Amino acid sequence: MIIVIDLHHEQESRLEIKKQEMISLVSTMGSDIIQTIIVHLSSITPSTLIGKGKIEELISDVERLEIDCIIFDTDISPRQQRNLEELLDVAVIDRQEVILQIFSNRATTKEASLQVELARAMYSLPRLKRKWTHLSRQQGGMKGTRGEG
Numbered sequence: 001m002i003i004v005i006d007l008h009h010e011q012e013s014r015l016e017i018k019k020q021e022m023i024s025l026v027s028t029m030g031s032d033i034i035q036t037i038i039v040h041l042s043s044i045t046p047s048t049l050i051g052k053g054k055i056e057e058l059i060s061d062v063e064r065l066e067i068d069c070i071i072f073d074t075d076i077s078p079r080q081q082r083n084l085e086e087l088l089d090v091a092v093i094d095r096q097e098v099i100l101q102i103f104s105n106r107a108t109t110k111e112a113s114l115q116v117e118l119a120r121a122m123y124s125l126p127r128l129k130r131k132w133t134h135l136s137r138q139q140g141g142m143k144g145t146r147g148e149g
Helices: 012-029 052-065 078-088 095-106 110-128
Strands: 002-006 036-040 069-072 091-093
Touching: 002 012, 012 036, 012 095, 052 078, 069 095, 078 091, 078 110, 095 110
Parallel strands: 002 036, 002 069, 069 091
Antiparallel strands: none
């Protein structure tokens, strides 16, 4: 599923261009597109980008259409991505991740592959926060040996 965000009340023709561009990018990436929607926002919800009502609609669509990934046409923060993935129970990616995947698929030389790998690592770094907290040891141990490590 592709979600095109309209925050600036753009003209329908401009939104259609953005929509077609994302469809083209996602197709180039090699994914099937089940549904494309345009979401008109008057303001951004900091924790999830979109509001509670739209999230409830998406939960219904995800179950009904058996969607396994939602792609936003705009950049989303790592926190928004985590929150949306928890609420929707599907992978959530943004435009940058789509472009990185296209470059990764098309990199033919070792140097190109390394450049894409570096770009992906830099993109992924802030998204790794709290991914392995289950391995952390904050408590326990004997006197003098408490804490991490």
